[in-house]
Amino acid sequence: MxxxxxxxxxxxxxxxxxxxxxxxxxxxxxxxxxxxxxxxxxxxxxxxxxxxxxxEMPKVGIIRGVKAKDIEMVGGKVVNLRTCARPYENIYTVTQLRAIQGVSKKYGSGKVHLSPRHNMEIPEIKNKHIDEALRDLYVAGLFPGGAGTSVRNVFTCPDWCARSVRPVQAIGKMVSTNFGDRDMPNKFTISFAGCPNGCSRPHNTDVGIIAVAKVTIADQGCPDGCRECAKVCPVQAVGPTEGRVKINRPACIACGRCVKACPEKILRSEETGFKVLIGGKEGATVAFGAVIAEFAKDFELLEIIESVLRKYEQKVTPRLAGRKKKERMSEVIERLGIAAFLAD
Ligand code: SF4
Ligand code: SF4
Ligand code: SF4
Structure with missing residues (x-):
């Protein structure tokens, strides 16, 4: 064993x-x-x-901790435990929060830290209590995770955001179910944004997915004095000219705000899709993702992500010759160029 x-x-x-x-x-x-x-x-x-x-003791989610000065060491090391629900839906229930609170109070130091990718980190748990802590979390549907070389929490915007072009939590959960925790050469992040505002940081993520709206214009004139669409457009790409609305398509970021603001339903969005970027990264060095799809449909996403993961696995090399640590995907893309990375 x-x-x-x-x-x-x-x-x-x-x-x-x-x-x-x-x-x-x-x-x-x-x-x-x-x-x-x-x-x-x-x-x-x-x-x-x-x-x-x-x-079975997890390979990820247990982070070697530093002993806090005010913790009396009774025996064993002190560890930080990262936990999250699986598959991750970008939600913790009140029951789960209570379980985290209980574990922290009982086995830790009463503190909880929310990591940038929504893992709940419970610091300063003594090694000898780790089994009990994991058991208590498991009962609430929480598992260790969020560390190591794997696909991390699939991060999404909340569906209730008033600016969202379309809900993304359900599709985020589907992606999490399919790819969450998959072993990778290095850390791998996937983020969904409900609109081009990008609050979930899709531009600096290995795979960033942004909901976008296809805006169409009805064959109809605008009432005198209305400029509602122009007022809300974040990039000044829309407005009436001589009684008819016009969109500057190259400038438009497909956020759909003008559609929500139009009182006459002249601006419409009957179709939404996803812009997909790859090769973004945060950390000591920052990289912005390159766009590989402008309007992908839901059913295409799994295929796109699987293909990107495979290309990364095939083309990655160690960061330094003879060393174990492998490149992040952004480094592979920087070394090869996006066209060679995507080529078969
Ligand atoms: S990216 Fe858009 S949908 Fe998501 S939280 Fe920000 S404003 Fe809301
Ligand atoms: S979709 Fe957004 S960016 Fe495009 S014209 Fe409408 S408000 Fe402006
Ligand atoms: S498109 Fe709609 S919001 Fe814009 S000016 Fe015409 S009626 Fe007003």
Missing amino acids: CQRRRRLSRKSIASSPAMPRLLNMGNELARCSQGRARVAWRRWVMDEKAVGFTL
């Missing part, structure tokens, strides 16, 4: 009030994770002989 796997005592698990729920969730998770070897480590597995559970 893997050295990192720890067995919880039969007594402690069997007497747990959460036992029936654990069993249900274990079965549920086993079903939803079929065919995804990567999630095996985060599964509570029923061990029929021992009539208990075994917890």
Whole structure:
């Protein structure tokens, strides 16, 4: 058995009030994770002989911590635990927040940090309590994650934002289900923005996906004095000229704000799609993504992302000769150029 796997005592698990729920969730998770070897480590597995559970220690989500001065070390190291719901829907329920609060108070120092990609980081948990902490989080549907060389949380805007061109949380969840936690040569990030405002930072993400609107103009004149569309356009690309509205198409960023503002429904958007950028990055060095699709449809996205992941896996090399650490995708694109990166 893997050295990192720890067995919880039969007594402690069997007497747990959460036992029936654990069993249900274990079965549920086993079903939803079929065919995804990567999630095996985060599964509570029923061990029929021992009539208990075994917890395979995660490879990601446990970050070596620095001992805070005000923490009394009783034994073992102190670790930070990153946790998140899977597949990630860009939402934590109140139950999950309570579980995080409980773990932090019981096994940590009462602090919680929200990472830039929405992982809840619970700092200063002692190694000897890590099993209990993981168990308590698991009961609330939370798993370790958000660290290491894998596809990180698929990040989306909230659907209720008034500016969104279209909802993105459901499609983000679908992408998370398909690609979340996949082993990669280096960290890999995917972000969805509900409109070109880009609050989820799609321009500086390995794959950035931005919802865009196809705006059409009805064959109809505008009422005198109306300039509602011109008032809301963030790039001054639309407005009436001699009683008819005109759009400066090269300047338009397809945000759809003029459509929402038009009182006469002269401006319309009957179709939405996604602009896709690849090769963006944040960190010590910053890179902006290159556009590879201007108006991709929902059903094309999985194929585009799979193709980009494969090209990255095929063309990546170590950062330095003889070293283990591999390039980020932005570095591969910078080295080869976008055309060679995308070529078969
Ligand atoms: S990117 Fe657009 S939809 Fe998303 S949060 Fe910002 S303004 Fe709202
Ligand atoms: S879609 Fe946005 S950028 Fe384009 S014309 Fe309308 S308001 Fe301006
Ligand atoms: S397109 Fe709509 S919002 Fe713009 S000027 Fe005409 S009626 Fe007004």
